[in-house]
Amino acid sequence: MKPELQDLPLLDNTGSHRFELTVNHATAFMEYGDREEALALFHTEVPAQLEGQGVGTALVEKVLAEVEQRHRQLIPLCPFVTAYLKRHPEWQRLVAPAYQRWFAPSQS
Template sequence: MKPEFETLPLVDNAGGHRFELSVNHATAYMEYGERDGAVALFHTEVPAQLEGRGVGTALVEKVLAEVERRGQPLIPLCPFVTSYLKRHPEWQRLVAPAYQRWFQPSPQA
């Protein structure tokens, strides 16, 4: 995560079922829900004025750290989160067992 985002607080907007990260008066967010005791991440949205600056990555990293802090398994349904997890296998330890297969190498043909 870029240093400029490290001190920004992640807000859990429980009423809106989303995690939020505000940067320069704009808010990126990740929609989530609870499923069988796990945190399901559905969708990530980064405003156009924040795109390409690493805000989405900072949001994902902060959310993953929060999920880990809560001690809940993760259900990564958001394509942005899934893509991040594939590039950063160290976070795959949070993924609920039923979803681990998404991150296993494909069998060779």
């Protein structure tokens, strides 16, 4: 994560079921749904003026840290989150068992 994004707070907007990260008066967000012991991540949105600045990556990293802090599992339904998890296998430990197969090495 870029240093200038590290100290920005992650807001859990429970009313809208989304995590929010505001940067320079624009808000990136990740929609989620609460499941029994897991948090399902549905969609990530980064405003056009924030694209290419690492905001999406910072949002994913902050959300993953929050999921871990809450001792929850993760259901990664968002393609952006899934792509991040494939590039950063150390976070795959949070993925709910039923979804682990998405990250297993392919058998050729």
